[in-house]
Amino acid sequence: MKIRAAVVREINQLTIEDVTLDPPKDHEVLVRIHAAGVCHSDLHTYRGELRAQPPLVLGHEGAGVVEAVGSAVTRVKAGDRVLVNWVPSCNHCPTCLRGQPNLCERLSSTTLVALLPDGTTRLKTLDGVTLKHYLSAATMAEYAVIDEASAIPIAEDVPFEVGALIGCAIVTGAGAVINTAGAQPGSSAAVIGCGGVGLSAIMGCKLAGCNPIIAVDVFESKLEFARKLGATHTINAREVDAVEALRALTRLGPDYVFDSVGAAGTISQALKAVRPGGTATVMGMHALKSDVPIPAGPLIAQNKRLLGSFFGSAKPHVDLPRLVELYRAGRLPVDDLVTKRYGLDDLPQAFADMEAGAVARGVIVFPD
Known part of the structure; x- marks a missing residue:
């Protein structure tokens, strides 16, 4: 399918362009993104300051609605509202089993170098350049293919922008x-x-x-x-x-x-x-x-x-739902963190506002 996305083809080169996104594989989920947070990590990556290197699609804070699931997916279904967990731990390596899934041994060779957990990508530019998924997420796009472990269900009363920020x-x-x-x-x-x-x-x-x-x-x-x-x-x-x-x-x-x-x-x-x-x-x-x-x-x-x-020393499938429930109980005023909303084409301005201290957190919102 063809989607709009924030693409970094080379360090310090940002474009908003049409790209192609392949369907999800057996253990993957296709999510229509409704909100994506603008984080310093995205800016660091755009500038080549972190491990993940271009070419890639930016974004790791995100939330939206599941559009399709792979044949082996059991945790979510089409129509579910989800936030994106960019730490899709394997939950069977020794590090995960000792209670540190945020340090999963698979992450260093996949997520942290902008690949999906199976070590591949689903994204390409229209001129055929393979694009990586920043932090196994690539949420600064109209749609994202993510691993099943990256999809955390959220309730109907949790705004997508709140879910996106809880995820990072x-x-x-x-x-x-x-x-x-x-x-x-x-x-x-x-x-x-x-x-x-x-x-x-x-x-x-x-x-x-x-x-x-x-x-x-x-x-x-x-x-x-x-x-x-x-x-x-x-x-x-x-x-x-x-x-x-x-x-x-x-x-x-x-x-x-x-x-x-x-x-x-x-x-x-x-x-x-x-x-x-x-x-x-x-x-x-x-x-x-x-x-x-x-x-x-x-x-x-x-x-x-x-x-x-x-990642807050978190156990994602325990801590992210817990934080969502604290928000729902009025204990975490996440709404107050969102001080400006942008369209995808406004991403350069969102980065500039973030660096200038003009926002607490900016969020890219996608039209329904």
């Missing part, structure tokens, strides 16, 4: 707080970087009962988003020393610091800022392909913990 930003941010760090009620917490993932971490901190919740960013617009979503205090790191400001608010530093940026400077900042014996958790990916210097003194002499968090 929410689970990555809130999961870092709840799953990776295990933040305790009454503990103090700070979040460095208030984009979609950082704001989701702030929601996670509120859900976990943290107090105070301190947001750190260099954009006043993002700090305002943070206040609306649960931050009790904000720090503009462009105006003051963030580490000193965090210590002033919490005496020795917060119990937990969450770095949603993941740059060399913010990783060091998180480790220095957290109190002695506290936990710094990094879920941002800016320095993913770099070696980063770590201040050994605070880490060792002050008995601090430095943790990495990928």
